[in-house]
Amino acid sequence: MKPVKFAYARPQELSELTELLHSEGEDARILAGGLSLGAMLNMRLVTPRLLVDINHVQTLQRTQNAAEYVQTGALVRQADALLSPEIARDVPLLRAALSHVGHFQTRSRGTLAGSIAHADPSAELPLALTVLGGAIELASRRRSRVVNADSFFLSPLRTVRRPDEVVTAIRWPRRRNDERFAFREFALRAGDYAVVAVACKARVAKGVVEDLRLGFAGVADTPILLDVSFACGERTGEGLADAISARTKALEPTADLHASRDYRRQLAAVLTKAALMDVFTPKLESVS
Numbered sequence: 001m002k003p004v005k006f007a008y009a010r011p012q013e014l015s016e017l018t019e020l021l022h023s024e025g026e027d028a029r030i031l032a033g034g035l036s037l038g039a040m041l042n043m044r045l046v047t048p049r050l051l052v053d054i055n056h057v058q059t060l061q062r063t064q065n066a067a068e069y070v071q072t073g074a075l076v077r078q079a080d081a082l083l084s085p086e087i088a089r090d091v092p093l094l095r096a097a098l099s100h101v102g103h104f105q106t107r108s109r110g111t112l113a114g115s116i117a118h119a120d121p122s123a124e125l126p127l128a129l130t131v132l133g134g135a136i137e138l139a140s141r142r143r144s145r146v147v148n149a150d151s152f153f154l155s156p157l158r159t160v161r162r163p164d165e166v167v168t169a170i171r172w173p174r175r176r177n178d179e180r181f182a183f184r185e186f187a188l189r190a191g192d193y194a195v196v197a198v199a200c201k202a203r204v205a206k207g208v209v210e211d212l213r214l215g216f217a218g219v220a221d222t223p224i225l226l227d228v229s230f231a232c233g234e235r236t237g238e239g240l241a242d243a244i245s246a247r248t249k250a251l252e253p254t255a256d257l258h259a260s261r262d263y264r265r266q267l268a269a270v271l272t273k274a275a276l277m278d279v280f281t282p283k284l285e286s287v288s
Contacts, residue, residue, distance in 0.1 A: 003041035010053045014139065017057055017166060022141040024050045026163045031055070032075060033110040035102075036118050060168060069134070069171040078107040078115070091172040093199060096183035097128040103191040113167045116152075119159050119222070121254075122193035124185065126153060127217035129170065130225065131199040137169040138162075146171070153222035178203050178210075182278035184271040188258060194218045195259050198271040202279040207235050214244070214272065219253035219264055226251075236280035245273040 011017040021028055027049035031037060040046045054060060060074040063086070070090050072081065081087050082098040094112075101107060101115070101124050115125040116136060129136075129149040136147050138161060152159050161167065175181075185197040197217040203210040209232055215225045226247055234240050246269070253264035 001042055001044055004044060004047045006048050007050045008053065009050060010056055012056050012058075014057055014059055014166075014168070015141075017052065017054055018139055018141040018164070020050070020052050021164045021166060024052075028052050028163070030117075030166060032114045033077070035106055035110050036114070036120075054166065064169075066171075067174075069173050071137075071169045071171050072112050073169050074111060074113040074167050076112050078102070078110045078112060079104070081112055082107060087172075090174045091132070092175060093128050093132055093181040093183060093201065094125070094172055096181065097124040097197075097199065100124050100183070100185045100187070100194070100197070101191075106191075113170050116170055117159065117161065117167045119153050119157050120193060121153075121156050121221050121223070122195075122197070122218040124183075124194065124197055124217065127197055127199050127215055127223040128183070129172065130223040131201055131213050131215040132173045133213070134173055135171040136161075136167055137171065138165045139168045140165045144168070149223075150225070155221045176203070178205065180204060180279040182275040184275045184278075186267055186271060196253075196264055196267045196271055198268065198275045200275050200279055204236055204280070209234055209236060209240070212244075214275075216251070216268055219251050219268055221254070238277065241273045241276040241280060244276055245269045248272055 009020055011020060029046055029048035029051055031051050031053045062073045063076055064071045078098055078101055088095045112125060115123055134149045136152050138145050147160055180202045183199045185194045187194050194217050196219060200214045202212045212228050212231050214228050215223055217223050228244050231240060231244055248268040251265050251268055253261050255261040
């Protein structure tokens with residue numbers, strides 16, 4: 001199939017972009033990398049009246065530093081982020097997740113913000129942003145706002161972004177010196193969306209867990225966090241990893257043609273233990 005007929009606009013400024021979205025609303029679709037949108041257009045899953053190509057809005061191409069986070073503009077490509085020494089140093093969980101995203105060819109075009117905005121529940125980048133406690137910057141003609149990742153995703157392919165808004169940047173919290181990270185995933189083929197993915201962020205001091213965030217992709221309609229607060233104050237080790245992994249029995253994963261609910265639940269437990277042993281070992285500096 002081929003897309004239905006649509007108009008095409010290529011704004012040069014953010015104000016021009018937001019004006020187009022304000023006037024067209026739900027009849028407009030935003031084109032950045034176009035990897036997901038192109039397929040959806042061809043299959044006529046979306047039938048926009050206007051396609052808005054944002055690739056010439058220069059302000060969306062910037063990466064900026066703040067005291068607490070690294071801000072990546074909406075047009076920062078996945079390949080550039082994967083090769084960035086700054087990302088590797090300051091946001092290692094993002095770099096670890098990116099190594100599982102697509103292939104060389106798709107990463108050269110795909111954007112970080114596009115993956116976040118697309119909101120596939122099996123995608124790696126929404127999971128990484130959620131576990132890190134990051135945020136999404138949105139702009140419309142009327143206003144700008146910042147939405148925390150844990151309240152941005154509503155259901156598969158659906159977020160709180162309004163039709164007249166565009167994602168302008170993603171805020172990735174900067175790594176603290178005492179933080180450790182791990183990312184584990186199982187996919188049917190390299191570069192596929194995850195059947196299950198696990199990401200975690202931990203602070204460990206003298207062998208004791210001070211803080212722990214553990215999240216999953218591929219087991220629910222959105223990236224989810226597991227309550228592991230009981231682990232704070234406990235000593236690291238295989239026993240604690242087993243205790244935390246046992247909590248995955250409470251998950252109610254979705255089932256599809258790739259995996260049953262029980263298979264995903266068991267896989268979540270296995271990947272959770274592997275990720276936890278990564279963060280509980282001193283060499284965790286290099287995330288999986």
